[in-house]
Amino acid sequence: MPFPCVKELPISRLVLWNIDLTLVDVAQVTRAAYAEAFEKVTGVPLVYLAPTAGRTDSELFFDFLARNDVDDTDETLLPRFTKELGEAFARHSDQLAVRGRMMPGALDALNAVMRLPDTVQTVVTGTIRSNAKAKLAAFGLDSCLDLSIGGYGSENYPKASLIQFTRMRAEEAYGRAFPESQTVYITESVRDVEAARIGRVQPIAVVSGSSTESQLRAAGAEHILDDLTDPAALVAAIRAATSED
Template identity: 80%
Template sequence: MSVTVSSRPSRDKEPPISRLVLWNIDLTLVDVAQVTRAAYADAFEEVTGVPLVYLAPAAGRTDSELFFDFAARNDVDDADETLLPHFIEALGAAFGRRRDLLTTKGRMMPGAADALDALVRLPDTVQTVVTGTIMPNATAKLAAFGLDGRLDLSIGGFGSEHYPKASLIQFTRMRAEEAYARAFAEDRTVYVTDSARDVEAARIGRVRPVAVVSGSSTESQLRAAGARHVLSDLTDPAAVVAAVRAATDGG
């Protein structure tokens, strides 16, 4: 199903205050961890010459941050900023070679498509992503399951930008305001994620977290990180809409 994102208004009108919904991708909308790990391993060894034996926790981290975590855990002493662009390029190529495996070795998280569709129907609401994944790989993950058309990826925040999540959240909100000529106030912006680290990033980025217990973080961890609105999954579109509305209507 293809859903058209909100149209962009003329800039000569007074910008209305609208709602912005930011989505994490991995373990919130899709689970393609097996494919992603294989791409990380290929790219890391190609750039450093060292096999990727020891992984690092990916939740809440960007691909750029993970590269340096991988280097530290696998005793690559000479990893520095000069290697990062080569890793990012190699990662995009390694993931691209595995695009056909996304639907056979991965899955869309239960209820993800219906949740996105339900939020599209909310008035004055725009949806995009804030993810630690580099842009081409993030787009491929969503496109494999038909979710890309439900989001405005042109304003999204991606790991390609080499910023921590809290900064990506703010940059994405400001990009949305510029692109749509609307005000997306901090208290009208939501970050939907499964990660306690992302919930903390939302709080640092001064937007409202809505957490989903679909990743490695427990409900208690998500609440301790600052999530007031926690969903067990995305299978009830009405509950997703209610959580987003409560978070952005002062709850």
């Protein structure tokens, strides 16, 4: 008995964006929200911070606990922290555009990607969903992205897993194939470049954070931009990274 024909899905390109220091810089507001949520949940002031680049909010929380000598055996701490973090961030949301900034060229970059045929763009970020949306909305960037399929820190998975989950959500939502070879992750952090490699997609690095070009290249980034101010260079990098040649 012959096997029935299986119709292959059309193939599209998926562009994943990191948010912090790639599209926006709202570190001051984020730190204030971390401090409020941490003290509310633990009763201990957040004195000792931790490096944030390429890390999820859940990873940071457990690092905060260790650095500030707080017992981490209470399993209710993380969900309570996540809830309080969202509420604390909402209280400070009016300060995002005042104390933060959109990274140079970010809006033009997103618009350039929107014009690429057969391309969907969303985010993979360590930030919890509500705060990620607020960060982007404060600078009018949210309408350029399909945030319904994004990967967020509230899912409590490492970035490499979030990349794969986001790709699968895109396929389900659009009824199209988004192969690993047609997926890129745009970020400024070494840890994210490494996560892209582990997640089997191509990283495109932007030298807009604390990582140097040499560090990003050593982590596995073949395509590196100084910033996002040249949309043509970004589009060329995306096309090169997803080339079948």
